[in-house]
Amino acid sequence: MRNALLSLLLLLPLTAAAQIDASSTTLDAQQELKELRARLDKIEGAPLKASLSAFNPAMGMAIDLAYQHMKNDQGAFQFRAAELNVEAPIDPFLKGWAVITGTSGGTTTVDVEEAALQTTSLPYNLTVTGGRMFAAFGRLVHWHDHELPVTQRPLSIDSFVGGESRADGIEVSYLFPTDTYINATAGMYDKIGADNTRQDPAGLRSLDQFTYLGRLSTYEDIGDDHSVELGVDSAWTPKRFVTGTTNTRKDTWRTLSSVDFTYRYQPTQGGLYQGIVWGTEILQNDERRFDANNNPANRVNAYSGYSYIQAKMGPRLRPGVLVDLAEGLDQARQLTKTYSAFLTYDVSEFQRLRVVYSRQMDNIPGSRQANIVALQWTGVLGHHVHGFRDR
Amino acid sequence: MKFMLTEKTMKNELLALTLLLVAVSLTARAQAAGALRVVATVPDLVDITNRIGGGLVKVDGLAKGAEDIHQVVMRPSFVTKLNKADAVVFLGLSVEHAFLPGLLDVAANPKMRQDPATQGCVGTGCIDTSEGLSVLEKPDTLSRAQGELHPQGNPHYNIGPDQGPLLARNIAKGLSRIDPVHAADYKRNLKEYLAELEPKIALWRKWVAPLKGLKAVSFHKDVCYLGRFTGIDFVDTLELKPGVAPTPTHLEALVREMKEQDIKLIVREQQYDPKVCQWLADQTGAKIAVIGTMANAFPGAETFEKISERNLKALLAAVGKEPS
Numbered sequence: 279m280r281n282a283l284l285s286l287l288l289l290l291p292l293t294a295a296a297q298i299d300a301s302s303t304t305l306d307a308q309q310e311l312k313e314l315r316a317r318l319d320k321i322e323g324a325p326l327k328a329s330l331s332a333f334n335p336a337m338g339m340a341i342d343l344a345y346q347h348m349k350n351d352q353g354a355f356q357f358r359a360a361e362l363n364v365e366a367p368i369d370p371f372l373k374g375w376a377v378i379t380g381t382s383g384g385t386t387t388v389d390v391e392e393a394a395l396q397t398t399s400l401p402y403n404l405t406v407t408g409g410r411m412f413a414a415f416g417r418l419v420h421w422h423d424h425e426l427p428v429t430q431r432p433l434s435i436d437s438f439v440g441g442e443s444r445a446d447g448i449e450v451s452y453l454f455p456t457d458t459y460i461n462a463t464a465g466m467y468d469k470i471g472a473d474n475t476r477q478d479p480a481g482l483r484s485l486d487q488f489t490y491l492g493r494l495s496t497y498e499d500i501g502d503d504h505s506v507e508l509g510v511d512s513a514w515t516p517k518r519f520v521t522g523t524t525n526t527r528k529d530t531w532r533t534l535s536s537v538d539f540t541y542r543y544q545p546t547q548g549g550l551y552q553g554i555v556w557g558t559e560i561l562q563n564d565e566r567r568f569d570a571n572n573n574p575a576n577r578v579n580a581y582s583g584y585s586y587i588q589a590k591m592g593p594r595l596r597p598g599v600l601v602d603l604a605e606g607l608d609q610a611r612q613l614t615k616t617y618s619a620f621l622t623y624d625v626s627e628f629q630r631l632r633v634v635y636s637r638q639m640d641n642i643p644g645s646r647q648a649n650i651v652a653l654q655w656t657g658v659l660g661h662h663v664h665g666f667r668d669r
Numbered sequence: 670m671k672f673m674l675t676e677k678t679m680k681n682e683l684l685a686l687t688l689l690l691v692a693v694s695l696t697a698r699a700q701a702a703g704a705l706r707v708v709a710t711v712p713d714l715v716d717i718t719n720r721i722g723g724g725l726v727k728v729d730g731l732a733k734g735a736e737d738i739h740q741v742v743m744r745p746s747f748v749t750k751l752n753k754a755d756a757v758v759f760l761g762l763s764v765e766h767a768f769l770p771g772l773l774d775v776a777a778n779p780k781m782r783q784d785p786a787t788q789g790c791v792g793t794g795c796i797d798t799s800e801g802l803s804v805l806e807k808p809d810t811l812s813r814a815q816g817e818l819h820p821q822g823n824p825h826y827n828i829g830p831d832q833g834p835l836l837a838r839n840i841a842k843g844l845s846r847i848d849p850v851h852a853a854d855y856k857r858n859l860k861e862y863l864a865e866l867e868p869k870i871a872l873w874r875k876w877v878a879p880l881k882g883l884k885a886v887s888f889h890k891d892v893c894y895l896g897r898f899t900g901i902d903f904v905d906t907l908e909l910k911p912g913v914a915p916t917p918t919h920l921e922a923l924v925r926e927m928k929e930q931d932i933k934l935i936v937r938e939q940q941y942d943p944k945v946c947q948w949l950a951d952q953t954g955a956k957i958a959v960i961g962t963m964a965n966a967f968p969g970a971e972t973f974e975k976i977s978e979r980n981l982k983a984l985l986a987a988v989g990k991e992p993s
């Protein structure tokens with residue numbers, strides 16, 4: 279194709295030149311040659327835009343493999359997830375994405391993690407997202423497993439939210455037109471939490487059985503090298519959906535609230551090679567609990583939280599520590615503590631190795647502490663964006 | 670520390686929040702148009718946009734100039750700058766991949782949206798200064814096995830001292846498109862800027878005559894446009910592939926290669942490791958020239974003109990020559 283074009287371009291001036299009488303040709307021919315060269319440059323020099331594909335969706339896949347070594351010298355390989363993500367603009371006003379995962383929890387399952395539409399051109403700094411998404415609750419809560427700083431989702435968020443903050447619903451977010459970054463999000467969902475079984479995920483429900491979220495977050499630079507992020511939110515479910523019980527009392531509302539704080543040190547000179555991230559999140563769950571037979575029990579107000587520090591040392595190494603505390607949802611006095619040390623090695627921008635050592639203990643009489651060593655190997659295929667959120 | 674929200678306070682808070690949102694959006698709307706608000710990704714573009722825009726634009730920059738452009742950190746203040754901007758001026762060719770797509774994604778500005786498929790900028794406010802550039806080092810295949818930092822060809826054209834006019838023309842074209850009322854002003858400013866820059870480029874061409882045909886290595890594969898201007902033949906890089914740090918085996922091979930080909934010049938971009946460059950210099954007897962890859966990479970080199978001049982002087986000094 280290119281050769282044909284080139285020969286055509288080269289032949290044209292020759293035939294043209296042949297037709298003109300010799301006296302005036304030299305200057306004209308030179309001029310023409312110059313133009314031709316310019317046109318050739320255009321063909322040769324055009325950037326490879328087409329191959330980056332204007333109409334195909336961007337696709338990527340993250341493959342996450344872990345080896346866990348538990349107490350009693352027993353271990354297991356875990357093919358944790360293969361996560362396929364597809365993203366594309368739909369028209370100038372809308373984009374869409376989907377995240378499909380295959381996970382193995384004994385049996386392998388394929389699941390739609392996310393499938394959502396998002397506006398891109400609404401006025402007044404508004405963005406509307408609808409579909410299945412990770413609700414904008416908390417900070418690490420709405421990160422995919424393989425994006426977390428540690429191998430295992432911290433118990434504080436795992437037990438309080440019920441896994442990732444997956445939710446079917448609609449979310450409106452508003453970026454304040456101020457010099458400081460302030461974002462407000464309001465959401466309405468069937469429920470929040472992939473493993474949250476409180477609300478029937480499929481059934482019809484009245485308005486007071488949905489979950490409503492309000493979140494306010496702000497980011498601020500402190501000088502050139504430091505920044506802080508602060509977020510507060512609350513997810514409110516006015517009424518719990520309970521099957522198989524007759525004596526449901528009225529006050530079955532639940533609030534799951536959180537405060538998160540992140541400090542970052544990112545020196546300008548070192549680029550992404552140096553830095554520190556300190557992230558802390560505290561959650562509070564206030565709800566009426568139900569026993570195994572779906573009979574209402576006490577209302578319990580429980581807290582949990584984690585705090586981690588991760589340093590960046592050079593282009594490859596990221597060591598860190600994490601402390602996680604989680605009260606029992608049924609019994610607030612039951613406390614589980616997890617201390618983890620982790621080391622991440624970024625082989626390249628698309629491949630990562632990680633080793634995590636965790637010690638977990640609780641104050642339940644008779645229970646033993648657990649030591650867990652986990653090795654994780656993650657690779658990213660294809661499309662890969664540096665998101666603002668996980669910067 | 671209790672932060673429990675009862676139903677009632679929750680509802681009140683939601684109401685208050687809604688009122689606040691409405692109030693803020695109204696004040697935002699009321700803000701007068703005034704000067705065109707432009708965000709430029711790198712200091713070179715801040716400089717030239719200021720020259721072309723004159724008093725008609727207010728320019729904010731993102732990268733500071735001393736960073737590795739492939740590793741620029743997204744700062745929260747970047748988001749609010751982009752949110753309020755009428756235009757964003759960028760080098761393109763994916764060179765801002767570390768920060769621009771992510772920022773556009775959250776900036777909620779319909780004038781400059783991130784295209785999730787290409788990671789480019791779409792919207793009326795996007796000004797891509799690579800338009801019309803004769804791109805060098807286009808990859809034959811797009812494969813991660815080759816590193817993927819330069820998927821659209823070499824994007825470091827702002828290091829080419831002769832690329833200033835292209836940057837300026839594209840900025841003038843973009844500003845005139847977005848603000849046609851002042852097109853004549855932008856055209857005049859462009860003419861003035863080129864009248865200053867083009868004689869400089871002609872002078873620089875004379876300076877670099879002694880560099881022609883010289884063989885050299887650089888740390889990152891970002892010097893091809895500089896090589897074309899100066900005539901320096903950049904043979905290899907310290908990095909294994911673009912974005913892949915030097916390995917011991919690669920460095921050993923590089924030492925052999927430099928000795929065999931009698932390569933006596935190492936170009937270190939100031940953001941990269943001085944120690945490994947010094948080691949290589951010790952092994953081969955080559956001299957090191959330190960250059961900046963963006964304006965403002967060094968104090969006192971905050972314009973395109975100044976950084977270009979400084980880079981050329983550094984190259985000449987490393988081989989014992991002076992600008993003539």
Ligand SMILES: [Zn+2]
Pocket residue numbers: 739818819825889890891911
């Ligand atoms: Zn590069």
